[in-house]
Amino acid sequence: MNDVFLPDIACLEKVRDETPDTKTFTLRFRDHPNGNHFHFLPGQFLELSVFGCGEAPFCIASSPTRPGVLETTVRRTGQLTDQLHKLGNGDEVGIRGPFGNGFDVQAARGKDMLFVAGGIGLPPLRSLIWNILDERDCFGKVTILYGARTPHDLVYKDELEVWGKRSDVELLVTVDVAEPNWTGNVGVVPILFSKVSLHPESTLAYVCGPPIMIRFVVRDLLKRGFKEETVISTLERMMQCGIGKCNHCAIGHRYICRDGPVFNYREIAELVE
Amino acid sequence: MVFTLPREGTTKWLEKLLEAGEVIAPVRGPCGDVIFSALRSPSQVLWDFENPLHPPKQFVLPQTDPLVKIKLNGQRHEVEAIYDDAPRTLFNVRSCDVTGIAFLTRMHEAEPADASYLRRVHNLTIISLACTTPCPAGFCVCTDSGPFLGTGYDLQLTDLGGTFLVEVGSKKGEAAMAKAPDLFRRVSDDAVTQRKALEAAARTRFGPETCHFGSAMRRISTGRVPDALWEKMAGWCLECGGCNFVCPTCYCFSVKDLRQNGTWVRCRMWDSCQYAAFTLEASGHNPRAQHKERMKRRFFHKVSAQYYSRDAAVGCVGCGRCIKTCLGSTHMPAVVAAIRKGKWHE
Numbered sequence A: 001m002n003d004v005f006l007p008d009i010a011c012l013e014k015v016r017d018e019t020p021d022t023k024t025f026t027l028r029f030r031d032h033p034n035g036n037h038f039h040f041l042p043g044q045f046l047e048l049s050v051f052g053c054g055e056a057p058f059c060i061a062s063s064p065t066r067p068g069v070l071e072t073t074v075r076r077t078g079q080l081t082d083q084l085h086k087l088g089n090g091d092e093v094g095i096r097g098p099f100g101n102g103f104d105v106q107a108a109r110g111k112d113m114l115f116v117a118g119g120i121g122l123p124p125l126r127s128l129i130w131n132i133l134d135e136r137d138c139f140g141k142v143t144i145l146y147g148a149r150t151p152h153d154l155v156y157k158d159e160l161e162v163w164g165k166r167s168d169v170e171l172l173v174t175v176d177v178a179e180p181n182w183t184g185n186v187g188v189v190p191i192l193f194s195k196v197s198l199h200p201e202s203t204l205a206y207v208c209g210p211p212i213m214i215r216f217v218v219r220d221l222l223k224r225g226f227k228e229e230t231v232i233s234t235l236e237r238m239m240q241c242g243i244g245k246c247n248h249c250a251i252g253h254r255y256i257c258r259d260g261p262v263f264n265y266r267e268i269a270e271l272v273e
Numbered sequence B: 001m002v003f004t005l006p007r008e009g010t011t012k013w014l015e016k017l018l019e020a021g022e023v024i025a026p027v028r029g030p031c032g033d034v035i036f037s038a039l040r041s042p043s044q045v046l047w048d049f050e051n052p053l054h055p056p057k058q059f060v061l062p063q064t065d066p067l068v069k070i071k072l073n074g075q076r077h078e079v080e081a082i083y084d085d086a087p088r089t090l091f092n093v094r095s096c097d098v099t100g101i102a103f104l105t106r107m108h109e110a111e112p113a114d115a116s117y118l119r120r121v122h123n124l125t126i127i128s129l130a131c132t133t134p135c136p137a138g139f140c141v142c143t144d145s146g147p148f149l150g151t152g153y154d155l156q157l158t159d160l161g162g163t164f165l166v167e168v169g170s171k172k173g174e175a176a177m178a179k180a181p182d183l184f185r186r187v188s189d190d191a192v193t194q195r196k197a198l199e200a201a202a203r204t205r206f207g208p209e210t211c212h213f214g215s216a217m218r219r220i221s222t223g224r225v226p227d228a229l230w231e232k233m234a235g236w237c238l239e240c241g242g243c244n245f246v247c248p249t250c251y252c253f254s255v256k257d258l259r260q261n262g263t264w265v266r267c268r269m270w271d272s273c274q275y276a277a278f279t280l281e282a283s284g285h286n287p288r289a290q291h292k293e294r295m296k297r298r299f300f301h302k303v304s305a306q307y308y309s310r311d312a313a314v315g316c317v318g319c320g321r322c323i324k325t326c327l328g329s330t331h332m333p334a335v336v337a338a339i340r341k342g343k344w345h346e
Helices: A079-086 A119-134 A157-165 A189-195 A211-223 A265-270 B007-020 B095-109 B115-122 B171-177 B189-203 B213-221 B227-236 B242-246 B291-303 B305-311 B321-325 B332-341
Strands: A008-019 A022-029 A045-050 A054-059 A070-075 A092-099 A112-118 A142-148 A170-175 A203-208 A231-234 A262-264 B002-006 B022-028 B034-038 B064-073 B076-081 B088-093 B124-129 B155-159 B163-168 B253-260 B263-270
Touching (some): A045 A070, A045 A079, A054 A070, A054 A079, A054 A092, A054 A119, A054 B253, A070 A119, A092 B076, A112 A119, A112 A189, A119 A203, A157 A170, A170 A189, A203 A211, A211 A231, A231 A265, A262 A265, B002 B007, B002 B189, B007 B163, B088 B095, B095 B115, B095 B124, B095 B305, B115 B124, B124 B171, B155 B189, B163 B189, B213 B305, B213 B332, B227 B291, B227 B332, B291 B305, B321 B332
Parallel strands (some): B088 B124, B124 B155
Antiparallel strands (some): A008 A092, A045 A054, A045 A092, A231 A262, B002 B163, B022 B034, B064 B076, B064 B263, B253 B263
């Protein structure tokens, strides 16, 4: 019987600043350098240990189509993330997982893909975006709508540039509050809907961001003809064990760590506290 | 299989059990209260006692349960799973507590199985003492967890006066008897008749506490308990977490790294769904910031049909410990009654 609480050791291979309080950590398993024991889907998460400080759940931000390393993008916002942000190349952390259901990539084949992300909500979608772009022929139109509070709060700035230049991706970015050098869109994410052509009947919409943004975006999508089953989001709770036992992430008799974190909007509406 | 054991044989049997490992039994604590504790000598064991406030849960799921040893060699971390494989016997535990351990075991067996817990239980022998006199606050008839058990024990003892009736529930039970085989006798029909009469009599001697789960379950499962009622009850709850900690079926936990003897030890620690920080996220967002939501959560987990169909039991064994420990009177029977009647008792 494998021990469900025993972490694998991973080394930080690269630490990249995304925003003043957000970093992307590239992790390689110390004892399995090619990482081929770790099979995951976009949307799954891991429990990351900072030894001596504990464990916390983070989504996997890298794509399974690019194996070998794992990436996770973390905002400094509490005790553990504060310690994590102090670590650098070569430092060791622990990893358990992958946990949760993840996005159903197979079922999405042939569909148009719409990604709507706010702020730090882009990392879980980034895993799916790169997965799709690496298997680009299997999917229809790819549209990415991304918003952040200010230009400084945009994550993956270099990748946004790459996606923006691709002819097979439509990328629109907006910020709530512009700064002097900003020439792009200004306003909340839903303002971008009128700038793209949406085809609800052939599209899956993936929405991730702060709760208030999700609420407005989902309302807008439903109004534009999306069915509840085609609006997909990933939920967050304080998942501690990752295996449906500790009860921190329970909503009713569902566990975000095991039954989620990915749900379509119909399922979300049926979750009863 | 059923046997009898003469009362004077228990000392010798316990000596043999003690040679094989730790024996946990109800004993008189230093201040006179009854507690579950590891025996030093057979004479400590109580045979006629009120069930301790703390169930024997701590011997299968310790309050601080070490899971992983984290060692640092230079810059290199080594992690190692910690297992407790010590053989233990729980002796003279009551029917409700046996049912509680069975509940916890089902939960930990569910995939993915929890090796840390299961290895401890694998080496545990449960010798229960049937309740010929129900305890004053008990209502185990409402939860099908007493006063006598049909299953769940390795051995079930019934006090027949000069002898004990011994019912064998498992191979582990047989092994416990095999430590002193000459003490046990094939049973007489009289002894079985006497045991049946004692069980029937015990069922008529329960106190006033009762817990009608049926209609409460229907209302909780369908979200038909008025918000105002949860709020009212939350106003009486002191958020001490006592009900969680004395409950034989509560198992919610947090995972923390503790410093022990120069290394870090990752531990599972009891937590309480009644604490506001239970669901607090680092961002400051708390999905159950309001106390009434936490109360609702506790009773949904224990009494809803959704959990009943998963666990094949309500999350209550009728031991009455929450009644004893709760200063705000928001214990299981009171809350179930309030939900059934649609109003709080005040």
